[in-house]
Amino acid sequence: MSLIEQWKKGKANVRKKHKKFTQKLKREKGKKLNELGDELHEQVFSEVDCLECANCCTSIPPIVNKTDATRISKHLGMKLSEFQKEYLIQDEDGDTVMNTSPCRFLLENNHCMIYEFRPKACREYPHTDAFEFAKNLHLHAVNARYCPAVFHILERMAKVI
């Protein structure tokens, strides 16, 4: 069974477990966690093909900051204000995000229409590498429900911590 299929089967039953585990991780040293996060990120992403998944682009509207919006609107040949009006909204946390889910830039073959110009949030998702693991513990428990890679990173981490 592929990692994506295992995630589909298991994600509903691990919500509490992952929440408890990420709370436990707060007691670990940040440097050690980031190193392990980086290692497991590489390992899991070598086994998961995002183009067979695209669940983040389907379910989580990304934050689009002003720099992102300026870059994307320029690429699309639109005025910044037109782009903001047509593609962006403010969510309940006050963040500016894409206004549709699935994202309108997601193509049928799961490629991103604006890949080179995509928002920073898309490039950095799911925040498990680049020595960012420890500062996003609260997010990982939530993201494991949306991202098969995060699910498996937490599952593998729980076996060694």
Ligand code: SF4
């Ligand atoms: S901009 Fe591209 S990478 Fe970001 S959510 Fe949309 S389709 Fe996915």
Ligand code: SF4
């Ligand atoms: S949800 Fe995770 S595994 Fe799926 S496409 Fe997004 S980053 Fe890749």
